[in-house]
Amino acid sequence: MEIFGQLFLNSLQISAAYILFSLGLTLIFGVMKVVNFAHGEFFGLVLLLIAILVPWLNSPSVPLVLAYGAAGAVSILATMACGWFLYHFAFKKFQRDMVGSFVLSVGLSLLIQGLFLEFFGGVPIKLPDLIEGNLRILGGAITTQRLVLTMIALLVAVTMCWLIAATKLGKSLRAVSEDHEAAMLQGIPYRKTALYGFLIATFLAAIAGALLAPVTVISANVGSDFLIKGFIAIVIGGLGSIPGSIIGSILIAVIESVGGYYFDPSLATLAMFVITMLVLLVRPKGIMGNG
Amino acid sequence: MGNARSSTILYVALLSLLVLGGSLFTGTGFAASLVIWVAINILLAASFRFVQLIGELNFAIAGFAGVGAYVAGVCTTKLGLPFVVAIVSAALAATLLSLIVGYITLRTKGPYFMLISFAFTEVLRMVYTQIDYIGSNSGMLGVFPPVLLTDYYPTFVVAVVLLSLIVLYKIEQSDFGKVLVAIRNNDAIVQTVGINVHLTKVMCLAISSFVAGICGALLAHANNVISPDDFSFLLAVYTLAYIKVGGESHIAGPILGASVLTLLAQVAMGFGPFEHIFYGAAIVIAVLLMPDGLVGIIRKLLGLPPKPQAAAKH
Amino acid sequence: MTTEILLKVEKLTRRFGGLTAVSNLSFDVQKGEILGLIGPNGAGKSTTFNCVSGFYPASEGRIEFLGEDISKMNTAQVCHKGLVRTFQHDSLLTDMTVYDNILIATFSTISVKSERVRRVHETAEILNLSDHLQEIAGNLPHGLQRMVSIAIAFATRPKLLCLDEPLTGLNQTEVGGALAIFRRIRDEFKLSILLVEHNMKAVMEICDRIVVLDHGIFLAAGSPLEIKQNPAVISAYLGKRA
Numbered sequence: 001m002e003i004f005g006q007l008f009l010n011s012l013q014i015s016a017a018y019i020l021f022s023l024g025l026t027l028i029f030g031v032m033k034v035v036n037f038a039h040g041e042f043f044g045l046v047l048l049l050i051a052i053l054v055p056w057l058n059s060p061s062v063p064l065v066l067a068y069g070a071a072g073a074v075s076i077l078a079t080m081a082c083g084w085f086l087y088h089f090a091f092k093k094f095q096r097d098m099v100g101s102f103v104l105s106v107g108l109s110l111l112i113q114g115l116f117l118e119f120f121g122g123v124p125i126k127l128p129d130l131i132e133g134n135l136r137i138l139g140g141a142i143t144t145q146r147l148v149l150t151m152i153a154l155l156v157a158v159t160m161c162w163l164i165a166a167t168k169l170g171k172s173l174r175a176v177s178e179d180h181e182a183a184m185l186q187g188i189p190y191r192k193t194a195l196y197g198f199l200i201a202t203f204l205a206a207i208a209g210a211l212l213a214p215v216t217v218i219s220a221n222v223g224s225d226f227l228i229k230g231f232i233a234i235v236i237g238g239l240g241s242i243p244g245s246i247i248g249s250i251l252i253a254v255i256e257s258v259g260g261y262y263f264d265p266s267l268a269t270l271a272m273f274v275i276t277m278l279v280l281l282v283r284p285k286g287i288m289g290n291g
Numbered sequence: 292m293g294n295a296r297s298s299t300i301l302y303v304a305l306l307s308l309l310v311l312g313g314s315l316f317t318g319t320g321f322a323a324s325l326v327i328w329v330a331i332n333i334l335l336a337a338s339f340r341f342v343q344l345i346g347e348l349n350f351a352i353a354g355f356a357g358v359g360a361y362v363a364g365v366c367t368t369k370l371g372l373p374f375v376v377a378i379v380s381a382a383l384a385a386t387l388l389s390l391i392v393g394y395i396t397l398r399t400k401g402p403y404f405m406l407i408s409f410a411f412t413e414v415l416r417m418v419y420t421q422i423d424y425i426g427s428n429s430g431m432l433g434v435f436p437p438v439l440l441t442d443y444y445p446t447f448v449v450a451v452v453l454l455s456l457i458v459l460y461k462i463e464q465s466d467f468g469k470v471l472v473a474i475r476n477n478d479a480i481v482q483t484v485g486i487n488v489h490l491t492k493v494m495c496l497a498i499s500s501f502v503a504g505i506c507g508a509l510l511a512h513a514n515n516v517i518s519p520d521d522f523s524f525l526l527a528v529y530t531l532a533y534i535k536v537g538g539e540s541h542i543a544g545p546i547l548g549a550s551v552l553t554l555l556a557q558v559a560m561g562f563g564p565f566e567h568i569f570y571g572a573a574i575v576i577a578v579l580l581m582p583d584g585l586v587g588i589i590r591k592l593l594g595l596p597p598k599p600q601a602a603a604k605h
Numbered sequence: 606m607t608t609e610i611l612l613k614v615e616k617l618t619r620r621f622g623g624l625t626a627v628s629n630l631s632f633d634v635q636k637g638e639i640l641g642l643i644g645p646n647g648a649g650k651s652t653t654f655n656c657v658s659g660f661y662p663a664s665e666g667r668i669e670f671l672g673e674d675i676s677k678m679n680t681a682q683v684c685h686k687g688l689v690r691t692f693q694h695d696s697l698l699t700d701m702t703v704y705d706n707i708l709i710a711t712f713s714t715i716s717v718k719s720e721r722v723r724r725v726h727e728t729a730e731i732l733n734l735s736d737h738l739q740e741i742a743g744n745l746p747h748g749l750q751r752m753v754s755i756a757i758a759f760a761t762r763p764k765l766l767c768l769d770e771p772l773t774g775l776n777q778t779e780v781g782g783a784l785a786i787f788r789r790i791r792d793e794f795k796l797s798i799l800l801v802e803h804n805m806k807a808v809m810e811i812c813d814r815i816v817v818l819d820h821g822i823f824l825a826a827g828s829p830l831e832i833k834q835n836p837a838v839i840s841a842y843l844g845k846r847a
Contacts, residue, residue: 035402090579098402099348100578103535106528107574114567228413235406270417273410277396280407284399466712469701473709476698483658483692484761485684485713 005139007257013146015253016153020208021230022237022245023160024201030177030240031197033096037105038086039230040223041112042079042202046209048116049075051125051218058128068130072210076203083202087195095194096180109227116220124219131214149211156207157246160200164242173197177240229256232272236279238289247287251275307453326445327513329553330452331506335526336533336545337459338502343539344463345495346475347400350527351392351408354415355385355500357522359507361419364431364517369424374437378451378508385504386497393496397489412524419519430518434511448509455502460542462498471495532570535577538584547585609636611765611797612657612688617666619652626652627821630666634765639791639798641808644818645842650801651693651769653818657799658690658767659683671764684713687764691771696754699743703734706742706753710760724760732756732786748779755783759790766790767799772807780804784811809833817841 021043028036053071058064090108094101133144164170172193175183184190208226216222233252237244252272259268279287335356342349359381366377396407420428436444462468473481474488482488511517529552537548556569577584583597590597612634619627627649634640642650656663659680668676670686680690698706707728711721729735732752737745742753755771772780784807790796802808808815809829817824817832819841825832832838 029402035405090575093579099346102348102402102405103531104575104578106531107535107571107578109571110528110567111571111575114565114569114571118565118568231406232410235403239402266417266420270414273414276410277407280399280403281395284403286403466708466718469705470709470712473698473701473705476700477695479660479680479692479695480698480757481709483680483684483690484710484757485681485689486709487681 002139003261005137006141007254007261008138009140009142010257010261011250011253013142013150014256015250016150016157017208017212017226018229018233018249018253019157019246020153020204020211021226022233022249023157023242024204025230026234026237026240026242026245027164027173027197027201027204029234030242031173032091032101032194033098034091034094034101035098035105035239036091036201037102037227037231038108038112039105039201039205040225040227041109041116042083042205042223043209043226044113044116044220044223045079045082046072046075046206047213047216047218047222048120048220049078050210050213051120051127054127054213064128064130068214072213076206076210079206079209080199080202083199083206084195087198091198092191092194109224113221113224120220122220124217126217127214129214143215146215149215153208153211156204156211160204161242161246169193169196173200229272232276235286236276238283238286241286241288244286244288303457310449310453323445324513325554325557327448327509329550330445330449331510331513332530332533332549332553333546334452334455334502334509335506335530336537336549337456337542338499338506339527339530340534340539340542340545341459341463341499341502342496343534344468344471344475345492347397347408347492348405348531349408349496349499350405350524351389351411352499352503352530353522353524353526354408354412355389355503356507356510356526357412357415357419357519358388359385359504360511360517360522361425361431361507362504363508364434364511365425367435367512368431368433374440374512377512378505381508382501382504385507386501389497389500390493393493393500394489397492397496409524409527412522412527416519416523419522425517428519430516430521431511432516434515434517436512444513448513451505451509455505456542456546459498459502463542528574529570532574532577534584535574536581536584538581538586540583541586543589544584544586551585610634611636611671612799613667613669614653614657615667615669617653617656617668618664619649619656619661620664625821627656627818630818630821630823632816632823632826634797634799635814636764636797637791637795638813639787639800639811641812641815642799642801642818643803643805643808643815644824647820648818649821650818652821654690654767654769654799654801658688660690681713684761684763688767689758689761689763689765690767691754691758691769693769693773697742697750697757699741701742702739703729703742703745703753703756704738707734707756707760710757714761724762728756728760731789732759733782747774748776751775751779751783752786755786759796762794763796765797765799767801769801770803771800772802772804780807783807787811 025036025039028034050071053074054067057067057070086108090104091101094104129145131145131148135142135144135147164173172188175186175188176190176193180190229252233248234245236251237248255272255275256268259271283289335352339349339352362384363377363381366372366380367374392411396404399407419425425431440447470481470486470491474491478488507522533548533552534545535548536552537546538544552573556566581587583590587597610633614633615631617627617630618625630653642653644650655661657668659675659678659682663676667674670688673686675683675686698709704725707725708721711724715721715724726735729738732755734749734752734756737749742750745753751771755768758766772783775783787798791798800812812829814826815829815832816826817838824841825835825838827835
């Protein structure tokens, strides 16, 4: 029974991060019909900036919590600015062009990762823990830090889902996702909606980065790994579907935690790919994708 | 029509003679290696572009090239088979695999197919690392071309590449090629007039994979070493860069793009992260500023009308 | 004079999730006739069309063509049996020349290259497209594009030509021209035509028989004169207008 508890906790943590990530990815696809392969770099940028700022800020006069907080805030803002920049100079021109935008984002991803590697170097960094302590829940062990961060991540995810379901902006996002021409006929400003969608997605990736900073080993290509899993999650769930991205993320998280526990992590990744292919064969547009 | 065709053949013939002649002088050494890399990159790009005729991005090309490389490597080093047999087996193995994989995966389209083919390449790569017979993580060593060819390997590679390019070009210009482009334009219509669209797509992928298998075999014997990481998603992305820079609308695009980028990368002395920055920037610049690549620029300079390149219907 | 039945639709039903678009529809198309399928918006005409041509399967019911069950066939298989359709939207290959558009349609029925070329020219001549063969289809004016989409289907020389709102967007003259072409196709090439159309005047003029749908169910069938005077049909249309 203890194993189930542990696996549950592991899955919970992993899925929180993937959910934030894939929500953003699926949102961008839904609203702009863009497959953004560079999404991982927002996540990576936040992590790298925090990795640089926290050791720099942290001193006897500046407690760790404050250092993390300030670093997090600055990084998120900087990343949002990058998101705005990329939207205006790159992705805006390739809306509804799935192939073109994908190719562009692949190029951007490669370019940005190269720059990261150049400026950050190849040595991974592990930042100091923010909160000390361990807990035992449901028979499984988890550090207090991870639990708190996971809860915050889930809270953000839930808030975002509420936002999309209940607010006017959320309704616009959904309307544009379903049928952008009909949405425009109803007076919904497409350009603005697309921009907000992109920024929200960037924010989600950024916050995921900030929340994972204390518990991740940070290196220049940390975004890629998350990106691949995030993509698998939204492809399985159905591109553009919010509930789909959540289902996909949970599925991926479970495979990763169970696979990583009983087998090898790379075997778990292999299993994910195989499952992706199987799902797409049975449902070519994902579990909740509109057929 | 007849005039254009005969002049094209003339240009192709002249170009072939030029390149073949040039490669005869390189023998072995760095210049020889460069010629081989450029040639193989050109063929990889042409193979990738061939699948773009049906409107799909075939990131699995790296996977099929890898299969070709490993099969050829096994033939040469483990089974002691003649070089020609190794290359043909490589191409056939890649084609066979692509028929199976293509039949299953080409039911999906657009972003789904992109991702599934990307996943396929990565799965293959992971599978290679688990198989000890082919050296798993450390890879396979000692893959050498036959003694007779050692000095003339660049010439051989260039000849094979040119031949393959001509074949791909001929297929593209044929009625079959028209069907492929029609499928990209509107596959519902093509299906309606009685053509089995699915099987046609599978055939397109098979042709592309046959060529990719050849590329893998040639590459294996050029590098003399095969490792799983040589055939990752990154290879597919670089291939995409060649096409984007060169231009998709004509087979000259992959030729120009692969040549220019491979040579430029050498000139700038790629190492480590710089390579990523270089190729990434190349793709971004090409996509944002040169939608039809170098071919498009040449068209403008020659005063030819721009080729319409509509995105595939998904 | 025996009338040979070409297409027989029996108790066709098609559901989309909770919505039943067509319910228990039965009708047939006879050899040598032009049959019109009409009805107010949302009547289920396109759905019927799509099921008959194999674009998607029916939920229930049976479709027979020349005595053979084609209910489970896709559009390519159905084409080989002799039934071809046009589309209302996205109806042609916009980036290719008119010549290539028609050529693509000849591959499944002709294997000799010279024969294909002949078929293309013959088809183009009948559809008045001979002067436009080398133009890119997407650049043509709407009326000519409609002709190209009909040419594509006609090039397969089917036994039953299914036209999905072919007269949309055509002016009076163009409609007249199109109707003349339909008559010529039927008479010279012994083709039958199943026509879905909104242009009532044209339908009354060209069709031998008309089937009327409303809300997915069969309403009436008969000659144009009978349909024009049918009270149920009139109220169905008037009801929509109210």
